[in-house]
Amino acid sequence: MQFFKTARPYIIAGPCSAETREQVLDVAAALAGMNVQLMRAGVWKPRTRPGSFEGNGKAALEWLQEAKQQFNIPVTIEVADPAHIELALQYGIDVLWIGARTVVNPFQVQRLADALRGVNIPVMVKNPVNPDVNLWQGAIERFAQVGITNVAAVHRGFSGYTAAAGYRNQPNWPVPIELKRRMPELSIFCDPSHITGNREKIAEVAQKALDMHFDGLMIETHPQPDAAWSDAAQQVTPVQLNHILHGLIVRDEHTHDMSGLEQLEYLRQLMDSMDAEIVDLLARRMELSAQIGAVKKDCNMTVYQPVRWREIVDTRGSRAGQQGLTPEFVVELYEKIHHESIRIQLALMAAAPETPTTATGPAIDQ
Numbered sequence: 001m002q003f004f005k006t007a008r009p010y011i012i013a014g015p016c017s018a019e020t021r022e023q024v025l026d027v028a029a030a031l032a033g034m035n036v037q038l039m040r041a042g043v044w045k046p047r048t049r050p051g052s053f054e055g056n057g058k059a060a061l062e063w064l065q066e067a068k069q070q071f072n073i074p075v076t077i078e079v080a081d082p083a084h085i086e087l088a089l090q091y092g093i094d095v096l097w098i099g100a101r102t103v104v105n106p107f108q109v110q111r112l113a114d115a116l117r118g119v120n121i122p123v124m125v126k127n128p129v130n131p132d133v134n135l136w137q138g139a140i141e142r143f144a145q146v147g148i149t150n151v152a153a154v155h156r157g158f159s160g161y162t163a164a165a166g167y168r169n170q171p172n173w174p175v176p177i178e179l180k181r182r183m184p185e186l187s188i189f190c191d192p193s194h195i196t197g198n199r200e201k202i203a204e205v206a207q208k209a210l211d212m213h214f215d216g217l218m219i220e221t222h223p224q225p226d227a228a229w230s231d232a233a234q235q236v237t238p239v240q241l242n243h244i245l246h247g248l249i250v251r252d253e254h255t256h257d258m259s260g261l262e263q264l265e266y267l268r269q270l271m272d273s274m275d276a277e278i279v280d281l282l283a284r285r286m287e288l289s290a291q292i293g294a295v296k297k298d299c300n301m302t303v304y305q306p307v308r309w310r311e312i313v314d315t316r317g318s319r320a321g322q323q324g325l326t327p328e329f330v331v332e333l334y335e336k337i338h339h340e341s342i343r344i345q346l347a348l349m350a351a352a353p354e355t356p357t358t359a360t361g362p363a364i365d366q
């Protein structure tokens with residue numbers, strides 16, 4: 001059995017930072033009695049600006065070692081440097097995690113992977129701060145390449161100038177979904193604490209993640225969250241964590257319910273033929289675009305026509321609204337369609353002029 005597949009959902013909990021020996025032992029005692037597979041705590045903290053608490057380093061490793069021995073709970077810390085790895089291994093840390101700010105740097109990720117050659121310790125790779133699925137996948141591959149057999153991904157959301165839906169980080173769900181499509185065997189955990197930045201919203205995001213087939217959760221848990229030295233607003237007490245975990249509905253990808261399966265099969269067949277119609281319709285629309293492009297070329301007109309594009313956005317958006325669809329969704333879809341249309345027409349403009357073989361002019365049908 002793979003390390004991260006021993007429970008579903010796999011739960012990682014513990015403070016943002018290991019602050020004092022008492023705090024670490026307190027939280028370990030509480031988590032050990034709960035359905036928590038792994039205890040987390042930051043020992044070196046990557047802070048955005050200097051002057052805030054940057055972790056207790058080596059001293060914190062001693063507290064974690066003590067907590068692990070006393071309460072029989074495996075522990076994980078963030079490592080960002082080969083020197084961190086050396087100390088973590090020395091102090092018997094069970095699992096390492098790579099933070100979002102480190103994952104953006106392939107040089108550093110490779111240095112960390114090289115430091116783990118021949119050491120088969122489980123590693124969790126957080127998403128990079130920017131929504132780049134290739135960068136995330138690349139970091140995971142660097143650890144797999146040096147022989148780490150247990151790698152998991154942690155979705156902690158993405159930085160933006162403004163956070164969507166009142167969250168600290170934009171969840172940008174299509175990014176982890178795409179990672180899972182590319183790496184179906186990979187365990188993906190969600191970190192609702194860093195996504196929301198707000199303890200009130202953790203349960204809601206945690207449930208959403210489970211409904212989207214995430215394999216586990218990382219939830220920051222502190223004996224006295226309001227007094228935390230980092231990320232105070234998003235940490236919960238062990239009692240609150242227990243409450244969140246008990247409230248979760250765990251769903252399965254599959255079912256044995258025959259009538260449910262039959263209904264799904266029927267509805268999916270309808271959907272399959274509808275999708276075939278959509279693709280055929282798109283092909284016909286692009287054909288029309290090519291014809292329009294030929295006219296524009298003939299009349300020496302620009303490919304992009306801002307007034308026409310605005311009209312398309314307005315009319316398709318309001319039609320979407322009338323049909324009970326989100327106008328933004330339909331407009332986004334049209335942005336993609338329009339982009340493809342422009343690509344086709346630009347290629348047409350760039351093509352060498354045809355030597356006329358007949359006197360009928362360009363091949364347009366209107």
Ligand code: PEP
Binds near residue numbers: 042156194
């Ligand atoms: C953390 O887990 O406390 C942390 C610093 O996370 P991230 O790398 O996701 O910002």
Ligand code: MN
Binds near residue numbers: 016017220230231
């Ligand atoms: Mn944190």
